[in-house]
Amino acid sequence: MPRIFGLADCNNFYVSCERVFDPTLKRRPVVVLSNNDGCIIARSEEAKALGIPMGAAFFEVRSLIRRHRVEVFSSNYALYGDMSQRVMESFAAFTPEVEVYSIDEAFLGLDGFSGRDIAAYCREIRAKIGQWVGLPISIGTAETKTLAKLAARLAKKSPGGVFDLSSSPLRRRLLAATEVGDVWGVGSRLARMLKANGVHSALDLHDAPDAWIRKRMAVTGLRTAMELRGVSCIDLERQPPPRQTTVVSRTFARPVERLDELGDAVSTFAARAAEKLRRERLVAGNVAVFITTGRFAGEERRYANGATIAFPGPTSHGGEIIRVALGGLERIYRPGYRYKKAGVMLLDLAAEDRQQPDLFAPPARERDRRVIKALDDINRNLGRGTIRYGWPGAGPGWRMQQRRLSPGYTTRWTDLPVARG
DNA sequence: TCTGGGGTCCTAGGACCC
DNA sequence: TCTGGGGTCCTAGGACCC
Secondary structure, three states, X not given: OOOOEEEEEEOXXXXXXXXXXXXXXXXXXXXXXXXXXXXXXXEOHHHHHOOOOOOOEHHHHHHXXXXXXOEEEEOOHHHHHHHHXXXXXXXXXXXXXXXXXXXXXEEEEOHHHOOOOHHHHHHHHHHHHHHHOOOXXXXXXXXXXXXXXXXXXXXXXXXXXXXXXXXXOOHHHHHHOOEHHHOOOOOHHHHHHHHHOOOOXXXXXXXXXXHHHHHXXXXXXXXXXXXXXXXXXXXXXOOOOOOOOEEEEEEEEEEEOOHHHHHHHHHHHHHHHHHXXXXXXXXXXXXXXXXXXXXXXXXXXXXXXXXXXXXXXXXXXXXXXHHHHHHHHHHHOOOOOOEEEEEEEEEOOEEHHXXXXXXXXXXXXXXXXXXXXXXXXXXXXXXXXXXXEOOOOOOOOOOOEEEOOOOOOOOOHHHOOOOOO
């Protein structure tokens, strides 16, 4: 029996959430802004029609917004998260197979309903979500997740907000009318490469030879092509896989220059990250801190750096995480720059109850890893080239390693930000 | 002046061990 | 000191997603 997947997608999710709490916003242009009110992250249909692009900097479209009296909201993630949860829980009334894919999307397993008119069933789901939660959604259905994503795009423009691609006699024609870059799994880089090679539509990719796809797009690309052909390669994931990393980072409203101010920010980020960890009963093995100057600084001197530090043992202890993160910050901070962004990332997450020390990691190897990590942090921010480094006492003579580093950058082992043992 | 935040996966290539 | 293959682990970098 062929699989049938549905993709349910909330329309203009953040804007729709705001409308639930203020119905006078209906049929008016509305946008929602990112943190610091920096740029546009959600638009109502009316706002899209005015030509306000997704991701536009707020200051760039300010006059347009004023002229057309667009309603503007700062984002309210607590509200959106709560609304999202209500929608996702509502889906469970219609199928036991629900994969929460993002804050505003879920894949639904609809196999069991093959005997029924699938589109009619989806219209029922849509009506009930509208009634129970007050949010408009669209649902696309097909034999694979990739096709269901395409179907959901078509559903947005269909009367009734539902589209079943599995039974559509127009399938080839619809694929031909879909830009290859609009296919799930084909981003801007691959789209450019594909177009340069004459693959313009989803149908072109569907028809391309496997060997060519494998060579140019790796296995993920091949999987995408197979999915376009109706062969399901990406299954539903009812339980989310365990989290591997968590990040708290922010762009500052104003440039920050002083170490103590950066320290305040980093402490806050570290504390939040630690909270996330404890909420999910996880522990972290490493913490990374990073700071950067602006991306749009023009002539200004740029600087970006990060440091990764291993905890003595896996931890979720807020105080410890803050302390270690601040230590990392001190290592990478350079005065005289205008910093625009900082962040703290917790790595190597594991379930709290299964933590055990790694009994098999010899100390020398641990040190080796830390040196390489420290160098890679430098490396990542400076570019390519080659350096050699080592330290005395590691066997006969110095142990030497090679790492790529930026041209023109030289260092001696004594320069390295590590303790010598 | 003002340009988001948080994730995952795949591959190539080096280190290391036998 | 050189030769060499096979396997594993690790990382950066590049790609993707919302």
